[in-house]
Amino acid sequence: MKNFLGIFTLTALLLGFQLNSYAAEKVEYLKTDWSFKGLFGKFDRAALQRGYQVYTEVCSSCHSMQYLSYRNLAEKGGPEFSEAQAKAIAASFEVKDGPNADGDMFTRPGKLSDKFVMPYENVKAAQAANGGAYPPDMSVLVKARGGGVDYIYSLLQGYEDPPAGVKLDEGVYYNKYMYGNKIKMSNQLSDGLVEYGDGTNATVEQMSKDVTTFLMWAAEPHLESRHKMGFKAIVYLIILTVLVYFSMKRIWSRIETEV
């Protein structure tokens, strides 16, 4: 068994190196309790629904979410809107479809199977409308940023006046968590910006947390089943390992050698 200590130390060391090297640029992000972290982490259903509201009312005017469909909103492990609610949400959007029998494109109300409607026709149109900066697609955004959810959560609350000596061009804002501190998105959130249906007080902090939770789900829609399955798999493996360990001891006891 001494060997194992060695092997695990080496593994830990290797991984430690690895993690260290990727966390090269360290900024202290704002911390909050995420319900989806940890072995049994689950999404906070209400937060996901509120987060979706913030996304539609605020973010979605510039940011697309091209990999999500309206049906996802009613799926297990997500915001879990009822199917009727999800249908109503989908129907509130105009979707371009076609060509029809006459060869013309037409618009119709959205269906569950439709992808989230994009705010712009294409990347160029998005850039043209936003001073040359492309508002990134938010489907996998939290996985595409080094700091993950903490980074997004902090960034949304990180707007402040530039320190003396920092010059900002027209349409550029100062954010203490942004890489290089200059961001082309202006501060979007202000207290009471949205009115939550469940009566939650819509502070900037609350909205940041809700929308970040929503983005986490958008990037990892199967996170809950992953955690559930992971726990079962690991418990199963541990039990099997213990059984195999004792079988091994038994078998090797036939010869006079330590295992």
Add this chain to the structure above:
Amino acid sequence: MSDHQYTPKSKFGKWFNDRLPLLTLANHLTDYPTPKNLNYWWTFGGILTFCLITQIVTGLVLAMHYIAHADMAFDSVEHIMRDVNYGWLIRYIHANGASMFFLAVYIHIFRSLFYGSYKAPREIIWIIGIIIYLLMMAAAFMGYVLPWGQMSFWGATVITNLFSAIPLVGEGIVTWLWGGYSVDNPTLTRFFTLHYLIPFLILGLVVLHIWALHVPGNNNPVGIDIQKPSKDTVPFHPYIVIKDGFALLMFMIVFAFFVFYTPNILGHADNYIEANPLVTPAHIVPEWYLLPFYAILRSVPDKLLGVIAMLSAIFILAALPWLDTSKIRSAVFRPLYRQFYWILVADVLILGYVGAMPAEGLYLLIARVATAYYFLHFLVILPILGFKEKTLPIPLSITEPILGGSPNLAAAKNKESLDIK
């Protein structure tokens, strides 16, 4: 091969075996006499076989859903992650499986370095192993390109550009590799094809690796030649099978932890941004398992010499059986080599660390010193050590140090517990 002749019991078995001796092979594999003192460092061969099979099986399923096209690759990966049943599981096993594969192969290689497993008569096993390792790196690199994220694209650009360092024909070779004038769709499709092919080449080489192993038999922690079969050996089944199985399960627990709880920690966040030829990432870094070589590449100011240094760092391993002049295999009986061994381990870890850092200032200096030491170890220290080192007396058989009565027993046991901190 085993000395005794095997005859199947059943009439049909005998008839079949006379025509195709599969039963003889199966019998050889179960009875294969294995040194009974193999420690857990020896279980990584079995673990690696598991890793290869896992990668092939998950890879097959992924290939059914993946689309190798520059415009659709990224989308198809998201399709796998979201809409394919358990697609997320398959992909996370495959992606983390690559890291686990390399973790295991590094332990396997350093096991060999410590116990001198590459020495006569096992040079061919070692060289086949190095070829497998090279192919693994190629497969891993091309696999990382397939999701067509930013690191995929820019990693492919940086690595393929290395060939442009070749005088005269370099630029032409790069264009030929790309199938165009930049990394683009033709590059992606050929990388996919090769990524699909290489694992089967590795599988074939693994068969040769094991075949070559079964001729002289396993080396062992004491590093002495043993009689086979004898009281120093145990049959592969059930003794080694159960022990390998136990170690594999421990390994799988670590593996499962990554897959289920931190599936993206070993990857780079930028690879969740779709490839964009117009935007270069701030730092282009390869996957962790290639970092030591990346550090060597960047520590040389000249591009061509950098590439040569990087390739030499790998190929020098193939010459190891002849660079190491010591007659004693196991480091247990080589007090000086043992210290240099751990310095080499530290050196490679340091190279890995600086490989992830920007190549400037102190990091660059450290990378240069560590690179120089890497070559010094293989080209100077090892050859000289074989002549200069005063080795400890080696036991005559494996049973001797175990059953006691050997003057080396205490020393050997002490040393072993020291090595395995």
